[in-house]
Amino acid sequence: MTGYDLLFLLPLVIVAGTVLLVMSSIALRRRHLLVALMSDAGFLAALIANLALLAADDGSHQVTALLIVDRSSLIFGALILFAGLIVTLLSYDYLKRRDERREEYYLLLLLAAAGALVLAGAAHFASFFLGLELLSVSLFAMIAYLRTRPDALEAGVKYLVLAGASSAFMLFGVALIYAQTGRLDFSALFMMRASPWLIAGLALLVTAVGFKLALAPFHWWTPDIYQGAPAPVTAFMATASKAAMVAALLRIAAPAGLDQQPRLWYALAAMSVISMFLGNLLALRQNSVKRLLAYSSIAHLGYVLVALLVGGTAGSQAATFYLIAYTVTMLAAFGVVSVMSAGETEADALETYRGLFWRRPFVAAVMTASLLSLAGIPLTAGFVAKFYLVAAGVRDAQWALVLVLIAASVIGLFYYLRVIWTMLSASDPAPAALPALSLIGGTVLAALVVALLWLGLYPAPILRLIGRVSGL
Amino acid sequence: MSFRLISLIIFSPAAFAVALLFVRREKEELLRRIALGGSLLTFVLSLPLYWLYRPTLESVESLWLRETSLHWIEAWGVRYAVGVDGISLFLVLLTTFLTPLCVLASWRYIKDRVKAYLISFLLLEAAMLGTFCALDLFLFYVFWEAMLVPMYLIIGVWGGPRRIYAAVKFFIYTMVGSVLMLAAILVTYFSLPESSRTFDLFQWYRMAIAPELQVWCFLAFALAFAIKVPMWPFHTWLPDAHVEAPTAGSVILAGVLLKMGTYGFVRFAMPLFPEAALKFAPLFAGLAVIGIVYGALVSLAQKDVKKLVAYSSVSHLGFVMLGLFAFNLQGSSGAVLQMVNHGLSTGALFLLVGVLYERRHTRMIADFGGLARVMPAFSAIFMIVALSSIGLPGTNGFIGEFLVLLGAFERWLPLTVVAATGVILAACYMLWMVQRVFFGAVTHEENKALPDLNLREWAYLLPIVVLIFWIGIFPNTFLGKMGPSLDHWLTQIKPAAVALLHGVAR
Numbered sequence A: 001m002t003g004y005d006l007l008f009l010l011p012l013v014i015v016a017g018t019v020l021l022v023m024s025s026i027a028l029r030r031r032h033l034l035v036a037l038m039s040d041a042g043f044l045a046a047l048i049a050n051l052a053l054l055a056a057d058d059g060s061h062q063v064t065a066l067l068i069v070d071r072s073s074l075i076f077g078a079l080i081l082f083a084g085l086i087v088t089l090l091s092y093d094y095l096k097r098r099d100e101r102r103e104e105y106y107l108l109l110l111l112a113a114a115g116a117l118v119l120a121g122a123a124h125f126a127s128f129f130l131g132l133e134l135l136s137v138s139l140f141a142m143i144a145y146l147r148t149r150p151d152a153l154e155a156g157v158k159y160l161v162l163a164g165a166s167s168a169f170m171l172f173g174v175a176l177i178y179a180q181t182g183r184l185d186f187s188a189l190f191m192m193r194a195s196p197w198l199i200a201g202l203a204l205l206v207t208a209v210g211f212k213l214a215l216a217p218f219h220w221w222t223p224d225i226y227q228g229a230p231a232p233v234t235a236f237m238a239t240a241s242k243a244a245m246v247a248a249l250l251r252i253a254a255p256a257g258l259d260q261q262p263r264l265w266y267a268l269a270a271m272s273v274i275s276m277f278l279g280n281l282l283a284l285r286q287n288s289v290k291r292l293l294a295y296s297s298i299a300h301l302g303y304v305l306v307a308l309l310v311g312g313t314a315g316s317q318a319a320t321f322y323l324i325a326y327t328v329t330m331l332a333a334f335g336v337v338s339v340m341s342a343g344e345t346e347a348d349a350l351e352t353y354r355g356l357f358w359r360r361p362f363v364a365a366v367m368t369a370s371l372l373s374l375a376g377i378p379l380t381a382g383f384v385a386k387f388y389l390v391a392a393g394v395r396d397a398q399w400a401l402v403l404v405l406i407a408a409s410v411i412g413l414f415y416y417l418r419v420i421w422t423m424l425s426a427s428d429p430a431p432a433a434l435p436a437l438s439l440i441g442g443t444v445l446a447a448l449v450v451a452l453l454w455l456g457l458y459p460a461p462i463l464r465l466i467g468r469v470s471g472l
Numbered sequence B: 001m002s003f004r005l006i007s008l009i010i011f012s013p014a015a016f017a018v019a020l021l022f023v024r025r026e027k028e029e030l031l032r033r034i035a036l037g038g039s040l041l042t043f044v045l046s047l048p049l050y051w052l053y054r055p056t057l058e059s060v061e062s063l064w065l066r067e068t069s070l071h072w073i074e075a076w077g078v079r080y081a082v083g084v085d086g087i088s089l090f091l092v093l094l095t096t097f098l099t100p101l102c103v104l105a106s107w108r109y110i111k112d113r114v115k116a117y118l119i120s121f122l123l124l125e126a127a128m129l130g131t132f133c134a135l136d137l138f139l140f141y142v143f144w145e146a147m148l149v150p151m152y153l154i155i156g157v158w159g160g161p162r163r164i165y166a167a168v169k170f171f172i173y174t175m176v177g178s179v180l181m182l183a184a185i186l187v188t189y190f191s192l193p194e195s196s197r198t199f200d201l202f203q204w205y206r207m208a209i210a211p212e213l214q215v216w217c218f219l220a221f222a223l224a225f226a227i228k229v230p231m232w233p234f235h236t237w238l239p240d241a242h243v244e245a246p247t248a249g250s251v252i253l254a255g256v257l258l259k260m261g262t263y264g265f266v267r268f269a270m271p272l273f274p275e276a277a278l279k280f281a282p283l284f285a286g287l288a289v290i291g292i293v294y295g296a297l298v299s300l301a302q303k304d305v306k307k308l309v310a311y312s313s314v315s316h317l318g319f320v321m322l323g324l325f326a327f328n329l330q331g332s333s334g335a336v337l338q339m340v341n342h343g344l345s346t347g348a349l350f351l352l353v354g355v356l357y358e359r360r361h362t363r364m365i366a367d368f369g370g371l372a373r374v375m376p377a378f379s380a381i382f383m384i385v386a387l388s389s390i391g392l393p394g395t396n397g398f399i400g401e402f403l404v405l406l407g408a409f410e411r412w413l414p415l416t417v418v419a420a421t422g423v424i425l426a427a428c429y430m431l432w433m434v435q436r437v438f439f440g441a442v443t444h445e446e447n448k449a450l451p452d453l454n455l456r457e458w459a460y461l462l463p464i465v466v467l468i469f470w471i472g473i474f475p476n477t478f479l480g481k482m483g484p485s486l487d488h489w490l491t492q493i494k495p496a497a498v499a500l501l502h503g504v505a506r
Helices: A003-008 A010-028 A032-056 A071-096 A103-121 A125-143 A150-181 A196-213 A221-228 A231-253 A262-283 A289-310 A312-340 A361-375 A381-395 A399-424 A439-457 A460-467 B005-021 B028-052 B088-109 B114-133 B137-146 B148-158 B163-191 B201-206 B211-228 B237-244 B247-272 B274-279 B281-300 B305-324 B329-360 B376-389 B396-411 B413-438 B445-449 B455-473 B476-505
Strands: A061-063 A067-069 B070-073 B078-080
Touching (some): A003 A010, A010 A071, A032 A071, A067 A103, A071 A103, A103 A231, A221 A231, A231 A312, A289 A381, A312 A381, B005 B114, B070 B137, B088 B114, B088 B247, B088 B455, B114 B148, B137 B163, B137 B201, B148 B163, B201 B247, B237 B247, B247 B329, B274 B476, B329 B455, B376 B396, B376 B455
Antiparallel strands (some): B070 B078
16 A cells, blocks of 8 residues: 555545544543534545545545545545534534533544445455444444433444344355355455355345345334434434445445346345335334434335446436435434434424424424425425436336335325424424524534535536446 | 526516515514515516417417526436416416415415415415426426425415315325326436437427337326326315315415316327327316216215315316317317416405405305395305306306317217216306305394405405406407417327327217
């Protein structure tokens, strides 16, 4: 590895450097604001470096056998860093209202982002595992960060056990694949003729990926953990962690394409269809906003899988755009939950949102915009994303998947509309006081809503950027 | 057209909606005035379109008033392209005409959350205008869907007791059709040769789509539009939405939103997939006639005036569909005129029902009787509008229904005979209702002191009455401008199908 190679890893290096800086600063003196500022500066610098790389170069650079820096990894990297930046701001706003030792939280967040970056750039099962573990372990601590809250602890332990189990599955799968191919880089994966052992290895790998992406039938942990975790952590889990995994999945499937492995294709198709239906159906009767969004995210990852199944350039581009739109939207939705959460409680119950339109019009408008975006209504990012997906499906004549996607989206409308309606209806009993909207919270939400509408109204620049991502 | 008048018309209500955001919500009177001013300005801006639009039969180019289109999403060949022809021109004018009247009608009716209401209303107007003017399928779809949200809010927040049920039903019904239409749009898009993939409507008109593809795409489009029209049996959302919606919401729903469906057939479903349209013509003509008779019969049984008017819409829109599927000039110009007529007459009926409701907070026929003695001016206007709605000669309704029946007679003789009974039934339900509400003795004590129309109510009713007679007496003001476009429309549908048509006729 040369210094020139290191240049391509600059975003990762900056994040890692920030980790060290934050750690030493905490050792000297605990100051919440300073630590938050440092982490944010780190994320911002890394994001700028990432965007500069994106603007400067088109090629693909293999940096050691482990990592690859190309357009796709840079786009997903930017997405992860953007999510990190937003979540840091939301977390500062959120933790300020709580009595905790707050500083280490940022350390964990930076580590998780570094893990996600490695995962997004992984070209080798070693780095894949490394990134995944770094991400999972940091997330586990972040989920349980509010130690005094039993549900947060419960969620943390659940995540730890399940993530550990899924890692074990994955390692075993990788071992089986290695036994068959003798190599650990992704490109070797599809070079072999399918033998039963290879299939078994792939199946175990799919299990682990399915767990991370919360795809049915590996989704059971999602609602509990989304609900138990602090809102900003949920936001990070729902966005950056998923984006990193989708990036890795795109890369694993890249060399050959999924249709080379029909059995794998059908397994993933089944997962996608079940996720779309199950996620949307189970969300229908939720009275907890966080659980509702958790089920919604299950369905959305099912949609993303449709793009992966379609394959080809169109498929991977559609998946990439979908993840961008989904990240911005989910950040906005969980951002609302986060700024609405006062003191010890989380703004989780749907009832908290009753009549929000007439009490906090701006926050309610942001929530409405993000829900409409999740529902795929025009003028929002979600519409363009869904349009792209359906277009990719239609182009490839995947009628069954397209029809399921359409049917599932219509089911989804019911619960999105229900939340919007709750925010619109009058609150009969005198409602509990809402926390004041801080300047940071307001700015973040405003920025996210602008991004969400911009992606919906004028997606051309982003599409041009994605247009140069190489296909599956 | 180099000057972007059409864009200006589309976006000026949206601009006013944004302006309202910056007014404090306590200043209700100011908010209402700004909204009224904004919608009036839009109307004034849209009037020149009538004179600017000069179609000639010689050149196809003159049939359209178009703006130069702009790139929007280049990667997909999506453009921002807007324009009007002789069909959309009148629907645009109808929209800009009805909106200020609706703002006036909501002046006292909407008492709380005035700001949000007016913003929704203006955004709704912008989306409706965009839908009528869009000449790019993607743009059309965006406007088409964007319309849903403000309408959902108007029904869901300011509606009656079962407003949530009605609003969600409205949203879901429309959405089911729309997403299937989206899939059909994409299927057609990808059937284009790779180099020239675009959502440009005129490109789509020019290309020949394989017949078997046409069938599926036509059905998907037709479902989306048939739900919106609404054609029997997809009409069940309509009475709910109407009964629960506030007066102005009902006016816009009946006056403009339902026309989206019929307009969709005229602009997209039929000319894009002519062979499929002809193939399914008996089905759609049949459904239209069922709708006419069914709507009329159900109206006859209603106890609630507003519900009666809502079901009568199903019947009236059946005439429009029948006229379109006659595939001749009389039928289609009758249909397009009837779209405008229905917007005026039914819109006015909803406004009048709103006037009653504001005074008595009931809409039950049984709660009234002998109103003609108490509110003579109101009763007179109600009579005029009711008669225009059932197509009395001299009013707009007569011209539209007559042309539709004339056109349909040539093509669907037995069906037209059945449809004509709808006219008789319409007279029955409407006149019977009028008789029970307005004539006889004043049976209810509360009705004895009802005030007659006030100035504001005159202001929003009179323009419609004037137009009702104007169209009835000088229909050529309207027919003249739409004729060439419809002629062209028929040539779009016919060539592919002329043989088929005549084969059937002989």
